[in-house]
Amino acid sequence: MTSYTLSQITAELGGQWQGEDIAVEAVRPLAQAEGGHISFLANPKYKSEVHESRAGAVIVSEKAAGEFTGRNLIITADPYLYFAKVARLFSPIVKAAGGVHPTAVVEPSAVVPASCEIGAHAYIGARTVLGEGCRILAGAVVEHDCKLGDEVVLHPNAVVYYGCTLGQRVEIHSGAVIGADGFGLAFAGASWFKIPQTGGVTLGDDVEIGSNSNIDRGAMSDTLIGKGTKIDNQVQIGHNCKIGEHTVIAAQAGISGSTTIGSYCIIGGGVGTVGHIEIADKTNIGGGTCITHSIKESGQHIASLYPMQTHKEWAKNAVHIRHLSEMNKRIKQLEKQLGAAGGQEQA
Amino acid sequence: MTSYTLSQITAELGGQWQGEDIAVEAVRPLAQAEGGHISFLANPKYKSEVHESRAGAVIVSEKAAGEFTGRNLIITADPYLYFAKVARLFSPIVKAAGGVHPTAVVEPSAVVPASCEIGAHAYIGARTVLGEGCRILAGAVVEHDCKLGDEVVLHPNAVVYYGCTLGQRVEIHSGAVIGADGFGLAFAGASWFKIPQTGGVTLGDDVEIGSNSNIDRGAMSDTLIGKGTKIDNQVQIGHNCKIGEHTVIAAQAGISGSTTIGSYCIIGGGVGTVGHIEIADKTNIGGGTCITHSIKESGQHIASLYPMQTHKEWAKNAVHIRHLSEMNKRIKQLEKQLGAAGGQEQA
Amino acid sequence: MTSYTLSQITAELGGQWQGEDIAVEAVRPLAQAEGGHISFLANPKYKSEVHESRAGAVIVSEKAAGEFTGRNLIITADPYLYFAKVARLFSPIVKAAGGVHPTAVVEPSAVVPASCEIGAHAYIGARTVLGEGCRILAGAVVEHDCKLGDEVVLHPNAVVYYGCTLGQRVEIHSGAVIGADGFGLAFAGASWFKIPQTGGVTLGDDVEIGSNSNIDRGAMSDTLIGKGTKIDNQVQIGHNCKIGEHTVIAAQAGISGSTTIGSYCIIGGGVGTVGHIEIADKTNIGGGTCITHSIKESGQHIASLYPMQTHKEWAKNAVHIRHLSEMNKRIKQLEKQLGAAGGQEQA
Structure with missing residues (x-):
């Protein structure tokens, strides 16, 4: 030691x-x-x-x-x-032990510098180009026509679909999938017609993607993750999203398609967003919040959690959530009556 | 081009x-x-x-x-x-480049037509039968005793457990797992006894399963997904569920065991359901909704989202959620008193 | 039969x-x-x-x-x-068919007893020691310096990162990842500095981890899962968590880092917790609940679900959630006025 x-x-x-x-x-x-x-x-x-x-x-x-x-x-x-x-x-960052494992498969048209470490049963597709010192570990797959920067790490069984671009020092953990099809469907009267997802994914320098997370490929242009952004496990980034730089997204968050998120945001665990919205720079979203519309002013702290209680207390109180509008009307009515009763007008 | x-x-x-x-x-x-x-x-x-x-x-x-x-x-x-x-x-659908990659393993008793493309390090288990023109891509695994229709696509590192049935043109994205054990446990006094999950999974024609999604095998009979149903990434379908036809389920939804969902439903992202309920045809469930009981009338639009606010506003308001029952009683009391004070009975 | x-x-x-x-x-x-x-x-x-x-x-x-x-x-x-x-x-538990598949890779310094079954394209890293009768199925990866007990099962494409310890009869389903890096970052003025995650993961005897679940490695010491604990699919356990014995965690739950959960707890699907809290033994947490602070008394049943409604009813009522504090003030004002009007003081 x-x-x-x-x-x-x-x-x-x-x-x-x-x-x-x-x-x-x-x-x-x-x-x-x-x-x-x-x-x-x-x-x-x-x-x-x-x-x-x-x-x-x-x-x-x-x-x-x-x-x-x-x-x-x-x-x-x-x-x-x-x-x-x-x-x-x-614990210094592990450097690539240059060399292709005999069981790995590298398509002849791929470019794999000698400084790269390609692990057992890894696969590098046709025309894919790797930078210097990449580590593509056991069972990881990079499909055809991808471009990886220097010192990119793919942990075991990570997958990068065809046509994606990864910057310098990008790290993808096991089970993460970069570039699977976005969820695009057009209804065709009796069934759903799949919209081809012809864009890719571009990950900036120093992006880290957690285990079992997904960054979907864009429908017509690339889904983008800005440099230095760190994404935890089991995060879902829908197609056509644009995430800024140095933003942090905690586990199990789900960002719906075509959402734009700024730089230096902190997105808590389990956050969900609707699609086609914009979230300003430096927004801090508390864990479990559902984001239903754009956040245009930067630097805000947003939340929306239903408070926890014992089940008994919850049951007693939650039932009234369904009648808040009525409750509000009853208060208004009381205010009106009382205004009359007391001889004073209420606002 | x-x-x-x-x-x-x-x-x-x-x-x-x-x-x-x-x-x-x-x-x-x-x-x-x-x-x-x-x-x-x-x-x-x-x-x-x-x-x-x-x-x-x-x-x-x-x-x-x-x-x-x-x-x-x-x-x-x-x-x-x-x-x-x-x-x-x-972007026409990619057709199988017939042939088994030299590094793929196909068990001798499996049936793999020459029109199928079996990628590097893919594995086809014993007695599994593939239809024509399937594409089983790099690192994908189909265990023993499965039956796949024609033109089924398994993306890299997708897994199908033993004894599952996939219809024509089923597409399974990377990291998705079809047929893992349902979560069935019986409490045995001091520890949990695992209930063997002896059913399988049946996916109808044209079903698409997103990346890192799970369709668990049934406890005693198959979990069923009807034809044309499209499932996004990171979706969890529990054991014994029956999902109808042409239903769409967005990312990170979780359907608890033994739930029946109709046809032409639209289930938003992050939706959760309790188990053992039924959801009628054409139900539209907004993203993030928790479904706590059956929905028997078809065509309804259901929601249950806690509205977002700034953290400060949220903290000020959410505290009262825990006292809604008391708040309701206070209003009742006011109504009673005011009825007396104003000489009018309140409903 | x-x-x-x-x-x-x-x-x-x-x-x-x-x-x-x-x-x-x-x-x-x-x-x-x-x-x-x-x-x-x-x-x-x-x-x-x-x-x-x-x-x-x-x-x-x-x-x-x-x-x-x-x-x-x-x-x-x-x-x-x-x-x-x-x-x-x-359906008796399947026993290992002893032997290493010719396409599997076992590093020379690994210890793999003859009773173990190592599947096609599986990988066993340097110095990793397996117990008797383990089944490491197709494409599964165990990195270097791990220790597995007897009769451990890794389903296809499961991954165990380096330096993890698995007890007897541990079962890891496909796509689950044990020991990926915890999400630890220190802000360095303009970018995030990754905190090396130098701990590992220790799973007790008879632990089962569902498909596509994650147990992150600890930052400085091991993340711990106690014996007999059963974890469903797509569950995220953050770094440094300590989960007790015979606890059950349903699908898509997310336990933030440094959370301690007791024994014999039942954690529902989709539950989320903040980090650095303690949850007492035998706590029962309803599905979808967000746990925002420690639960110190054992045996409680906790809930926090926003009740479902039709979208129309929801929209009508949910808007008032944002004004509960104001609503409470209006009731107080009415109570005050009414006390005066009716000649009675209200509490």
């Missing part, structure tokens, strides 16, 4: 160390850390945990540092981000 | 062309179309876009045609359906 | 038979059973179906037995559980 001293870490990542220049070999949460570990205090409300922690060293903010004299510290403006970078130091 | 003149298109698909008999080589939306493209006006409210569009030709309804004299038009009763058919003309 | 007489069944599974000791060859629901089938009455309200059923024999409770004199019966304390066991008698 690799270890780093505090001075080696700060030489690499910035920040200032204080106390003893000990060596640490892993990052651990405060409660689980031992002497050989480095931990971090991201939220000041957990200060007491630092005092109780056996961590060999702790990453803290300048503001908090004064409280922990006697501890070995790394002091930095953003302890959470610094923790992430230290963790990456201990 | 293939191109068609307007007269060639109408010869193939019906409708009438007018203006100049130009050749077009692709379908594009009005805003993106250029001179070599054909576009369409499905919704009269976008008329102005036709005037602004550079499309070489436009598909319009008879009613709208009069407004676009001087444009090259194809006139038809249903421009949206016509557009779909023109798009198909430019 | 194997058949069993009633006396053979009771010799194997307990209970008492009465009537004629006929042979039956399958289990069927009451309405579909014929003379060669055995059926069951789990819920007394379906008694009349027993009278109408053509089943050769019926499994009933002691209490119900008296009503069916003249029928061939098996009498037992829990007919539903007994039915499950009879069904298992007719």
Whole structure:
């Protein structure tokens, strides 16, 4: 196991160390850390945990540092981000072990640089072009006529349909499917006629797509995911969507077709949207919210969750949801009567 | 790139062309179309876009045609359906390139006609019988004792468990799983005893199953999906469900076990249902709705969405959801008092 | 087809038979059973179906037995559980056909006992150790440094990322992904920095994971699923979750990261939770509920569903959800005024 001293870490990542220049070999949460570990205090409300922690060293903010004299510290403006970078130091991104596994199939017209790692039973279709250092792991499939940037990673059994474009360092987790047909149907009197989905998918640089997520191909032009956008597991992005840059979409969200989402948005888990709407930059949508119309002002925090109760309380209250309009009328009537009774007009 | 003149298109698909008999080589939306493209006006409210569009030709309804004299038009009763058919003309359904890839595994007792295309690393189990012209693409798996109709397509890494039946022209997208075990458990005092799922799945002709969707096998008889029904991505159909014909189910819907859904229903994205209920023909269920009991009258439009707000407004209002019953009682009390105060009885 | 007489069944599974000791060859629901089938009455309200059923024999409770004199019966304390066991008698768990398919790839440092069945195009990574009698079916992938107990089953195209631990008799359905990266990101001013996910996943004995479900690997320590817990399809379990023993989670539920769920809980379909909360043992959460805070008292039944209506009724009522706070204020005002008008103070 690799270890780093505090001075080696700060030489690499910035920040200032204080106390003893000990060596640490892993990052651990405060409660689980031992002497050989480095931990971090991201939220000041957990200060007491630092005092109780056996961590060999702790990453803290300048503001908090004064409280922990006697501890070995790394002091930095953003302890959470610094923790992430230290963790990456201990777990560097795996580089491609160049070479095509004997059981992989690469069509003759595909372009696969020698720096790429093509795993067991992987498949690279005709005319598909890979950048340098890609890792296409066991059982992953890239159909024909795709273009992948450098250092793209496809985890086992991920699938990219034909004609898709992936930027640099795109990472696609297992079971994710990029470019399956959008759900386009025209009713033909007695049955549904499938609308050919002739666009593709374009994923910008540094996009990550979670396991078992779907990005559907566009009907006539590409579905677009902007650079740096991170998508969690089991997310569905319908055809013709345009997602901006550095937006984060949590698990099980579903974005209906032709929706435009801005940059730096945070979309919570299980969010659903209707189609053909626009969501402004920096919108923060709470988990489970159903978005029924466009959000035009940027930076808003949106929610729509039905509050949880015991089943008994829920049953007692929820029944009135069906009569809110009537309830409102009854209040109006009371206001009217009372205005009369009390000799005062109500608005 | 293939191109068609307007007269060639109408010869193939019906409708009438007018203006100049130009050749077009692709379908594009009005805003993106250029001179070599054909576009369409499905919704009269976008008329102005036709005037602004550079499309070489436009598909319009008879009613709208009069407004676009001087444009090259194809006139038809249903421009949206016509557009779909023109798009198909430019993107014909891919036919099987007959032959079994050297890396595919076909068990000796399976029946695979020479017209079928079996892709790299695909697997066809024992006693499974394929119709003519099937395409079983890279990494797709059909376990033993299945029966597939003609021209069935399994996209890469799709899976069909043993003992399932797929009709003609069924299309299964990547990551979809047909026939995994239904979720049947009997509580055995301290642990759960798994109920063997001995039924299969039967998919009717022309059924399409989206990527990463699941159709579970039945407990004692088959889960059934009627002909022409189209299912989007990440949809879950529980064991013993019976879905009718030409019904459309959008992404991330979840249909609990033993639910019966009629024909020509439209089920929105993210809809959930309890199990053991019936939903009548032609029911239209809005996205995100939770269906808690049977819908017996056909043709209804059902909804149950919690309205979205800013988080601040939501927090202010949602808290009262938990007290609706009390609120109702307070109104009743007011009505009672006011009846007395004003000398009038309230209903 | 194997058949069993009633006396053979009771010799194997307990209970008492009465009537004629006929042979039956399958289990069927009451309405579909014929003379060669055995059926069951789990819920007394379906008694009349027993009278109408053509089943050769019926499994009933002691209490119900008296009503069916003249029928061939098996009498037992829990007919539903007994039915499950009879069904298992007719469909025994498939044992591994030992051997590695010639197209499978097993890395030289992996340990695969001869009793294991490794299917076509399956992949077993370096240093991974399998127990006895495992079945790793077509296209399934187990990455490096995993440890699997005895009789683990991976259905076709299931994926287990590196460094995961699976107990005895764990069953993973097709498309499920164990150990993909948790969704951990730190904002770095203009883009997101990915937090390495260095933990793994530990699944206890007899855990079953449904098709296309995800159990994410932990950020610094393992995500844990306790023994006997059963998870349906398309379920998402975020990183660092700890799920207890013998808990049941229905399809499309989403458990956010760092959530702790107790034992013997029943989590309905489509349930969502926020992260970093605790749910006590034996909690029963109704389908579609959003869990927004910890549930500390065990044994509660929780719900939060927006009631369904026709779209027209919904639209009329839902609009008032946005004004509940105002509605409450109006009632308060009326109470105040009425207190004055009627000469009585309201609480």
